[in-house]
Amino acid sequence: MLDVLFYVFSAITLVTALLMVLSPNAVNGALCMILSFVGTAALFVLLEAYFIAVLQVLVYAGAVMVLFLFIIMLLNVEKGEGGGYLKDRISLAASIVGFALLAVLVAAAFGGGSHLPEPGLSAVVDNPVGANGGFEFSTAMKSFGYSLFSKYMLPFQVAGFLLLAGMIGVIVVSKKPDLGTDDDAPTEGQAPEPSNS
Amino acid sequence: MNEILAEFLRGYTATNQWLAILPEILLALLALSLLAVEMASPKAARAQVGRVAFYGQLFILAVCLIGCFTGPATTGAEPLFSGMIEQSGTTQFMRVFFLLCSLFVSYLGGIYLERQPLARTEFHHLVLLVAAGMMLLVQSAHFVMLFVALETVTVAFYVLVAYGRNSVGSLEAGLKYLIMGALSSAILLFGIVLLYGVAGNPALAASSSDSLQYSALAEFISLHDGNLLVRLGALLVVAGICFKIGAVPFQIWVPDVYQGAPTPVTSFLAVASKAAGFVVLLQLVQGPFAGLGALLVPVLSIVAAVTILFGNCAAVVQGNLKRLMGLSGIAHAGYLLLGVIAVASGVAWAEGAVLFYLFTYLLGSFAVFAVMTFAAGTDDTDQQISHYQDFAKEQPFLGGVLAIGLGSLAGIPPLGGFIGKLFLFIAAFQAGLYGLLGVAILGVVISIYYYFGWIREAFFSHYNETVPTKTAILPSMRDRLLLGFLAAASLLLGLYPAALSLLP
Numbered sequence: 001m002l003d004v005l006f007y008v009f010s011a012i013t014l015v016t017a018l019l020m021v022l023s024p025n026a027v028n029g030a031l032c033m034i035l036s037f038v039g040t041a042a043l044f045v046l047l048e049a050y051f052i053a054v055l056q057v058l059v060y061a062g063a064v065m066v067l068f069l070f071i072i073m074l075l076n077v078e079k080g081e082g083g084g085y086l087k088d089r090i091s092l093a094a095s096i097v098g099f100a101l102l103a104v105l106v107a108a109a110f111g112g113g114s115h116l117p118e119p120g121l122s123a124v125v126d127n128p129v130g131a132n133g134g135f136e137f138s139t140a141m142k143s144f145g146y147s148l149f150s151k152y153m154l155p156f157q158v159a160g161f162l163l164l165a166g167m168i169g170v171i172v173v174s175k176k177p178d179l180g181t182d183d184d185a186p187t188e189g190q191a192p193e194p195s196n197s
Numbered sequence: 198m199n200e201i202l203a204e205f206l207r208g209y210t211a212t213n214q215w216l217a218i219l220p221e222i223l224l225a226l227l228a229l230s231l232l233a234v235e236m237a238s239p240k241a242a243r244a245q246v247g248r249v250a251f252y253g254q255l256f257i258l259a260v261c262l263i264g265c266f267t268g269p270a271t272t273g274a275e276p277l278f279s280g281m282i283e284q285s286g287t288t289q290f291m292r293v294f295f296l297l298c299s300l301f302v303s304y305l306g307g308i309y310l311e312r313q314p315l316a317r318t319e320f321h322h323l324v325l326l327v328a329a330g331m332m333l334l335v336q337s338a339h340f341v342m343l344f345v346a347l348e349t350v351t352v353a354f355y356v357l358v359a360y361g362r363n364s365v366g367s368l369e370a371g372l373k374y375l376i377m378g379a380l381s382s383a384i385l386l387f388g389i390v391l392l393y394g395v396a397g398n399p400a401l402a403a404s405s406s407d408s409l410q411y412s413a414l415a416e417f418i419s420l421h422d423g424n425l426l427v428r429l430g431a432l433l434v435v436a437g438i439c440f441k442i443g444a445v446p447f448q449i450w451v452p453d454v455y456q457g458a459p460t461p462v463t464s465f466l467a468v469a470s471k472a473a474g475f476v477v478l479l480q481l482v483q484g485p486f487a488g489l490g491a492l493l494v495p496v497l498s499i500v501a502a503v504t505i506l507f508g509n510c511a512a513v514v515q516g517n518l519k520r521l522m523g524l525s526g527i528a529h530a531g532y533l534l535l536g537v538i539a540v541a542s543g544v545a546w547a548e549g550a551v552l553f554y555l556f557t558y559l560l561g562s563f564a565v566f567a568v569m570t571f572a573a574g575t576d577d578t579d580q581q582i583s584h585y586q587d588f589a590k591e592q593p594f595l596g597g598v599l600a601i602g603l604g605s606l607a608g609i610p611p612l613g614g615f616i617g618k619l620f621l622f623i624a625a626f627q628a629g630l631y632g633l634l635g636v637a638i639l640g641v642v643i644s645i646y647y648y649f650g651w652i653r654e655a656f657f658s659h660y661n662e663t664v665p666t667k668t669a670i671l672p673s674m675r676d677r678l679l680l681g682f683l684a685a686a687s688l689l690l691g692l693y694p695a696a697l698s699l700l701p
Contacts, residue, residue: 146202150209151279154218155345158333161225162349165326169356172319173371176362 013039370457385437455523505531564602613690
């Protein structure tokens with residue numbers, strides 16, 4: 001069963017990732033990307049990494065992609081060529097899948113009984129104490145916290161600077177050049193030089 | 198929290214000695230304080246930011262040097278931060294190396310930014326972050342640390358390459374570097390993940406729950422060097438690093454990015470980024486991939502031979518100087534790979550030869566790039582060889598520095614570059630890489646042609662009467678001091694190579 005599910009979700013992830021690249025319409029591309037993220041989240045669930053799966057859905061499929069969609073729709077990107085008759089079929093298929101998902105959700109919510117297993121913190125006592133000892137991995141959120149703030153402290157801090165560099169980068173690249181800080185610098189952008197090669 | 202758990206966690210944090218990475222922390226603090234200085238100071242005083250960055254880095258360089266000479270003797274590699282980083286003599290040397298690079302880049306960046314209507318603070322901020330990231334990168338002994346540090350460096354570089362917002366070339370270069378960099382990161386990450394997966398398999402001998410740690414991985418790979426996943430993972434990791442050093446099948450981004458990026462950033466990419474890639478490669482070849490010599494030596498040999506030939510042949514016909522420096526940089530990556538291969542096939546002192554070569558490459562490259570920064574007009578991407586007509590007559594000092602820099606890069610005897618090449622070739626000879634040695638010597642001969650084409654353009658008079666349109670900035674006393682230092686150090690290392698105490 002797990003094997004089959006793995007192949008199903010891997011296929012979903014790969015196919016939607018491919019569709020995202022190939023899609024001529026930016027909105028469709030973004031939606032395919034969401035599906036791809038959801039497929040990845042499902043793979044995390046199969047690996048019993050529930051916390052990462054939840055984060056994947058909340059952060060990537062949720063927050064980040066909503067921003068993407070907002071920007072794409074606000075920018076009013078031209079719609080690519082799409083087959084007219086295909087659209088109806090896709091809408092039909094999409095609504096069927098949507099209703100099926102709703103049915104599953106209702107059944108799961110009211111049927112009860114099928115909860116995900118409760119993750120627990122494994123005994124860490126057996127681990128060797130020392131610089132090179134392995135950290136016993138468990139899916140409990142606590143375990144992430146312990147690792148992040150003890151063993152992986154330095155990469156964690158560096159990741160903060162990585163994000164800072166990204167933020168500064170966005171400001172630098174999106175700022176108009178003539179909003180520069182100096183008054184003495186030449187105001188014109190590029191003076192084309194006569195090349196005598 | 199129960200006592201045992203607390204005790205256990207204390208064991209993990211015992212090696213988090215933050216003082217050991219004091220220079221990196223100071224760099225990060227300096228970078229942050231630059232932003233604060235810009236916010237707090239009035240508009241007219243913002244030109245001071247560059248000065249703050251420069252002198253701050255000088256101070257950190259002093260701290261780093263003092264740490265090198267007075268700190269606890271670092272004989273072997275010391276694991277710190279639960280095995281995330283390891284410090285050794287090599288990493289100490291590379292820290293000073295990267296600090297020198299960022300110093301020069303900050304300085305040249307100040308000159309470049311004076312002529313461009315661009316923000317200044319962010320440039321220095323990013324340069325400092327890159328320097329700190331690279332210093333951590335070469336010290337990392339764990340793939341998680343390696344990847345995070347590498348991404349910090351790469352993300353900052355994406356921005357730096359696209360920094361010339363007013364130039365189409367810079368934006369194009371930024372986009373190209375972004376795409377190629379993301380691709381190379383993906384390849385590297387895929388390799389790391391394969392290694393993590395296979396070395397964490399409890400069914401195999403010597404598997405480890407912390408299989409991204411270099412020493413644990415080395416132990417695993419020495420037992421399973423025939424495993425397909427191990428080989429594939431190692432090859433992908435090496436391929437990801439080959440992107441960074443610009444070795445041949447992965448060199449495609451080099452000319453365009455080098456041309457489009459602002460000249461100081463180009464020099465940073467050419468010297469520091471390449472050096473970081475090579476040191477990481479050296480550490481991998483000596484550490485986790487030590488058991489894979491039979492696979493890596495032939496692969497790297499082919500890559501090195503093609504790299505040397507491609508870089509030199511493509512540079513011969515190049516008229517744009519930034520592209521020429523990029524392509525010749527590819528050739529230099531090929532020579533350096535010779536040293537890496539020698540290390541991989543058992544000549545241990547070749548590591549010192551690679552580091553020595555990197556240092557002479559730093560001196561030579563920064564001399565040339567500094568002259569290019571002074572000589573460039575407002576359009577930074579368009580620097581042709583023909584702009585250097587009669588350059589030495591008008592600017593004898595800059596011409597002299599240019600000649601010494603180019604001579605060192607070409608490997609002309611009294612200069613440092615010659616000694617660097619000589620020792621690399623001796624190492625390759627001892628490792629028995631005769632065919633590769635022949636290719637490398639052929640490459641050096643070709644390289645002399647284009648380097649001296651540039652020198653000829655600058656020094657010898659012409660019969661055609663075209664008047665050069667570029668007007669170089671006259672270097673101030675401080676500029677002369679810096680350039681003079683670069684040229685003198687090149688000369689000193691050529692005459693007295695023992696000054697660096699890296700060679701046998």
